[in-house]
Amino acid sequence: MTGWDFSPARFWAMVVKEFVQMRRDRLTFAMMVGIPLLQLILFGYAINSDPRHLPTAVILADNGRQGRTLLNAMQNTTYFDFVRQFKTESEGHEALARGDVQFVINIPENFTRDLLRGDRPSILVEADATDPGTTSNAIGSLNVLLNTALQNDLKGPLAFLAGTPGPIDLRVHALYNPEAITQYNIVPGLIGVVLTMTMVMITALAITRERESGTMENLLSMPVRPLEVLIGKIIPYILVGYIQIGLILFAAHFLFRVPMAGSLPLLLIITFVFIIANLAMGVTFSTVAENQRQAIQMGFFFFLPNILLSGFAFSFRGMPDWAQAIGELLPLTHFLRIVRGILLKGNGLAEVAPEIWPIALFTVVALAIGVKRYRQTLD
Amino acid sequence: MNDELAIDVRGMTKRFGNRTVVNHIDLQVHTGEICGFLGPNGSGKTTFIRMLCGLLRAEAGSGTVLGYDVITESDAIKLRAGYMTQKFSFYEDLSIFENLDFVARMYSIEDRREAVAESVERLGLGERKDQLAGELSGGWKQRLALAACMIHRPKLLLLDEPTAGVDPQARRDFWEQIHQLAGQGLTFLIATHYMDEAERCHRLAFILNGNLLAQGTVAEILEQTHLTTWSVSGSKLLELAEQLRGQPGTQQAVAFGNTLHVSGDDSDALERIIAPFRTEHYEWRRIDAGLEDVFIHLMERSKERESS
Known part of the structure; x- marks a missing residue:
């Protein structure tokens, strides 16, 4: 007997045995089919690196025709959906902080007059650049747009305005993450992702x-x-969760220089709710699974949509409505908004409170x- | 021993799918008695015990355990009964002390520290109390398990094959302890398939394929079966056994060391069968049937009934 012996009969016996075992373990089978399917669906339809229809608010201080033409043109790019109109800049800032809108467009007073005079009036575009991926294409489109949108309006006596260097001065303020540093977005998000993965896994094995x-x-x-059993099994891991947060925050601050604009204690308190949510999920998996292997598989099954649909890996606003709807169900989605809001935007309790109750x-x-x-x- | 019944259940039945694992079993055990629960592997012993302590729901049956309804009051029974599982089921990654402490906490014992210390002491686990349960040998694991399921001072102990894989000395010590505890008023239901252990019990119940075949004291069971047994010694016992086994009326011809035990429930018929073999080659002696003879007899008879 050497290691190279091959007996078709033994081989076949193995094949039959493996098939029988696979058939008996329905969950594993479902996962083997389910994971590739899920990935296909998610990558094929849900992931959009060119997000459009971003909620946008307008502060319209000038009612002239050219301003409206400009807004129409912006809407036509399909990057911007005008959902709100504000009177003051501070209203606009609050909406950005809450994450209600991605952009606030400011058309200043006397815009039309200044335009007609050839004074190159400014349009201020304030963007929530926490996730640079969401905003960059939309902002890119603006530059092109401003030079072409007014061409129809600037004819006849106004034709002289249509020349270079452009009739309007576009000013973009990328708020919260002005240099569009991806780590600023990713690293705080990692807190949520790591907690989701480890908390669910550890407890899924418990029962x-x-x-x-x-x-x-x-x-x-x-x-x-x-x-008693379920909660008893959860408690020790809360501590583990906080150790993980500590490590990531440490790395965020010292390695990636992520700004910490908001209150750290507030973040730690809210994180408690999030940790409990994941532990509860894990424990529930472990009451459903027959054995440890199945429990781990279920953990992964939960982890996948969390990564893809929560706004961690890909822009949340770039996803179609149904994918966003699924994302809204996941604790990670809400926690990402909280952690990015607190660290990058300096949000307080009032701004993040609406994200706590879904968790x-x-x-x-x-x-x-x-x-x-x-x-x-x-039994 | 007194007249109070620690276990008094009737018609206990359990099916898994359409297989009846426990079939209408009645069992009465008096307080302070050691009841041996005998039967081969897979006969339904474990299932029956699990039903008594509420780990499995009975399909049918009624009665009381320690005065509490066996069907509806299993929480009360759990508080007052100790159950030692067949397989060691304490935490192998906890030490002896930690395991005992865990159990003591589970039962919210008031003087927990003393109870644990006392339990460690009484079972002679003192020097090993910080050893991980997973590192213990079979005999020590069994001691730990017994200590753990007694820490809440139960009135009834349900022990499922407690001495499987335990050496003779440890088994003897174990039974000494059981008798001491029974003397203090504890009631025991002990599943086993060791005949020497069966003989140490006050009462026996013999179960096969989910059916209760016999119940009573050792003497009663021997009496009930009217088994006549002859012991033969001599040469060529194997051939003799072959010849005797073919005859109706001989239920058993089993080798015991240098002798052969021949048994049957009709003593006259048996005597007629062995008559031709009572020659100078063999030495025949009539003996009292042992428990093992009786149980093998019961099993054979039950098989015959099934096939007929």
């Missing part, structure tokens, strides 16, 4: 490990309640399923 090692039988013969709701639902699924007997 299944008990069941596999036989200790579940003992646990069930003792007078302990499902919620809390998710936690309650996940834990409820976990408690319901937890079996009190060995």
Whole structure:
């Protein structure tokens, strides 16, 4: 017998055995089919590196025809969707901070007059550049647009204005991340991603490990309640979560020089809700899974949409509505807005509060399923 | 021993799919009794015990365990009964002390520290209390498991093959302990398939394929089966066994060391069968049937009934 022996009969026996095992393990089979499918769908349809229809607010201080032409032209690029109109700049800033809009376009007083006089009036475009990927193409389109949009209006006596260097002075303020440094966006986001991955995984193994090692039988013969088991298994990992946050924040500050505009204590407090949400999810997986392997697979299954649809890897606003709708369900999506808001925008509790309750709701639902699924007997 | 029943259940039934694992079993065990629960592997012993302590839902059946309804009050039963699983099911990555402490906390024992210390002391685990449970040998694991399931001072202990894989000395010590505890009023239901252990029990229940075949004291069970056993010694016992086995009326011809035990439930028929072989080559002696003879007899009879 050498290592090169090959027996077709033994080979076939292996094949048959593997097939039988695969057929018995339906979840693994579903995952093997599900993961490639999911990736195809997500990469094929959901990921858009050229996001359009970005919510935009306008501060229109001049009602002249040219200003409106300009706005129409911007809407026609399909990059901008005008969703709000504000009277003051501070209203615009608040909307940006909350993340309600991506851009605020400022058409100043006397725009038409100055344009007609040839004074090259300014248009101020303020952009939420937390994620540079979302805004860069839209801003790029503006430069082209401003030179062509007014061509129809600037005819006859106004034709002299249509010449170079352009009738309008475009000023773009990339707020929060003026140099468009990708790390500023990615590193705070990593806090959420790492927590999601590890918290869900660790706890997903919790109950299944008990069941596999036989200790579940003992646990069930003792007078302990499902919620005690579930929450009891969650608590130690909260500490682990905070250690991870500490490490990432440390790296963010000292390695990537990510600005920390907002309140660190506020961030740490809100993170608690997020950690609990992921642990609840993990524990719930572990009550559903038959063994540890399945639990890990379910963890990955949860992790994939979290990475792709939360706005971590790709621009949230670049995704179609249905993908955004799924993203809104995930705790990571909301946590990313919170962590980027606090660190980069300097948001306070008032601005991030609307993102907290979806995470809390998710936690309650996940834990409820976990408690319901937890079996009190060995049946 | 007194007249109170620690276990009094009737018609306990459990099916997995359409396979009946436990089939209408009645069992009565008095307080302070050691009841041996016998049966081959897969006969339903574990399933029955799990039903008693609420780990499995019974399909049918009623009765009480420690005075609590076996179907509806399993939480109360869990608080007062200890269950030692067949496979070691404490945490291998915890030390002896940590395991005991965990269990003590689970039962919210008031004087937890003393209870744990006492339990460590009583079971002679003192020097090893910081050793990881996973590193212990079979005998020590079994001691730990017994200590752990007694830490909440249960009135009833359900032990599922507690001495499997344990050496003879440790087994003997274990049974000494069981008898001491029973003397203090604890009730035991012990699943086993060791006959020597069965003989140490006050009462026995014999289960096969989910059916209860016999119940009673050792003497009662021997009495019930009316088994006659002859012991033969001599040469060519193997050939003799072959010849005897073919005869109706001989239920068993089993080798025991240098002798052969021949048993049947009709003593006259058996005597007629062995008559031709009572020659100078063999030495025949009538003996009392042992428990093992009885149980093998019960199993054979049950098989015959099934096939007929």
